Amino acid sequence: MHDDRTLVEDRLRRVLSERIRPAVYPESVPLQVAVWHAPGEPVPVAEGLAAEHRPIEAGTRWGAPWGTSWFRVTGTVPKAWAGRTVEALLDLGFEQDLPGFQCEGLVHRPDGTPVKGLNPRNQWVRIGAPVAGGERVCLHIEAAANPLVFGPGPTPLGEKETAGSAPQYTLGRMDLAVFDDTVWELVLDLEVLGELMAELPVDSARRYDILRAVERSLDAVDLQDVNGTAARAREQLAGVLSAPAVPSAHRISAVGHAHIDTAWLWPLRETVRKVARTAANMTALIEDRPEFVFAMSQAQQWAWVKEHRPEVWAGVREAVAKGRFVPAGGM
Incomplete structure (x- = not known):
């Protein structure tokens, strides 16, 4: 044969x-984007929201190594999309072949409420399912321009003092789109x-x-x-x-987990933000998927979320009370 x-x-x-x-996104319209580049270390959410933003377009370079930029994306859902599921597609310039270790972002509503994290495998924010049509969209992204530091030998990118100020990323697609x-x-x-x-x-x-x-x-x-x-x-x-597997096949049960090195190829303060982005993403998944359970280890990282991102911590506490966000071990 x-x-x-x-x-x-x-x-x-x-x-x-x-x-x-x-074809997952058969129709789309561009969002309007503006940006403010924080002059030094990361700033409180309220300061990032209130800063004076300037227009920026897809294809523009942004992000000095270890810098923070606050993007504001706005738009209106077309009335013709009424009754459909709509998402914002937010590509900060991700390297698609890497799951992380590069630019990332935490999305906020205009009142500062966290929505979810953005990373190369997670570039969307649900606007409505379904939408009525005509909704005004406004999202704020705290974007971290963490440089790629892979490769043999030492690199000046490993220290903010030696990394320079050359933009690291090119802003990608920033659209509203119908999700099929x-x-x-x-x-x-x-x-x-x-x-x-x-x-x-x-x-x-x-x-x-x-x-x-x-x-x-x-x-x-x-x-x-x-x-x-x-x-x-x-x-x-x-x-x-x-169709079931053969009778001798293993049966596997699993819960979600994110391996986060507390001190790795980034400043310690970036671990604090990384944990907040991850926790926000997991609470969003927990709301969206009733069967999903997430286990997070390392008590210090829990403490950082509580201390530095109380708005994210509120969602974590709620998910813990439901037995869906589980403290697990020391490492």
Whole structure:
């Protein structure tokens, strides 16, 4: 029998990258962006919100090493989007291939309430699901221009005194966009099955079943109308996604956790902000996903959130009371 395994796997990677992932956000409009660069060390939230911002456009370089910039993004949800899910897409200039160790941000509402953290794998903020249309959007981002310090040998970027003032990042996409949940779920289905196939033996019956289901799913996608055909493409995957593993397979339960070195390749004060960004992200996930539980270790990091970011601490306390944000061990 003809072995077309590699053809289907290559097709999966190509269609996911070129057609399906871009269809997660089928419509978008640009946000207006303004920025204020803090002159020295990070400032209190109230000061960052009240500072005088100046217009900045996507494609502009920003962020001296270890500096802080406060971005204000504003816009209006188009009335034609009424009844749909809308998100703000906020790309500070992330290096997409790295999960962290670079620029990051903490999003606030105009009253200073924290919303969530921004990082290379998490660049969106939910505006409404659904929206009424016509809503005015205003978000503030405390952005940390932490430089990339990977590579062999010493680097002047490791110390603020020697790092210079050259901008480190290029502001990327700052848009309001329609979010298509069905296409997003299709992306996840295909990613999970594609990764599972790669781990199964080539002669495995389960690998063959997944391969054929993926092929049927890709056949069901109209590449000229991904959003209109994503649901039927997902239907082709339901069987292999629900099929149990072999009886001898392990069953795994897991909770969320973020490994945060207290003193690493950044100033200690940046660890304080890093913990706050992480805690804000986790409380947002806890509100959004009722099954999600997060465990955080290191008592000193808990203390920093309480002392330096009481507005984030309030959300942590609430999540702890629900048993969803769990203190865990010393390390």
